[in-house]
Amino acid sequence: MNNAAALRELRMRGATAVVDVPPTRSRRLPVGFPSTVVAPAGGTATANVQPQILFRGERFVIPRTIAVGLLITDIKVGNRSQLAAANALPAECYTEEAWGTDMHLDTADVSQFVSILLLNPTLAAITFNALLIGRAVE
Numbered sequence: 596m597n598n599a600a601a602l603r604e605l606r607m608r609g610a611t612a613v614v615d616v617p618p619t620r621s622r623r624l625p626v627g628f629p630s631t632v633v634a635p636a637g638g639t640a641t642a643n644v645q646p647q648i649l650f651r652g653e654r655f656v657i658p659r660t661i662a663v664g665l666l667i668t669d670i671k672v673g674n675r676s677q678l679a680a681a682n683a684l685p686a687e688c689y690t691e692e693a694w695g696t697d698m699h700l701d702t703a704d705v706s707q708f709v710s711i712l713l714l715n716p717t718l719a720a721i722t723f724n725a726l727l728i729g730r731a732v733e
């Protein structure tokens with residue numbers, strides 16, 4: 596008996612079944628990070644977002660008005676770091692004018708956190724916000 600026939604038989608008996616349905620479409624979408632205050636003089640913060648569909652980040656965009664002096668200490672999908680080394684990255688490298696900053700992050704499962712860890716070495720608090728553009732599948 597093939598899968599379709601087995602499902603028909605289950606339906607006739609009033610039973611339910613869980614069936615894996617592969618994604619049918621892919622498109623580029625943005626995901627916004629919530630505003631997060633990073634305290635001055637070595638303060639740290641983590642900005643999290645939980646995509647509600649399968650999502651693979653490809654490009655961060657951080658407004659240049661807040662990027663000056665701000666450091667990115669890690670980018671994570673779930674609990675996996677997306678950096679090749681443990682050194683901080685200048686947020687200025689990911690402003691809206693930046694080029695050559697394409698990334699291919701791991702795919703975040705539904706409701707899995709995508710996190711950006713921040714360090715503020717400046718003498719003023721910074722309100723961080725950003726977006727991540729990537730490929731989403733449904």
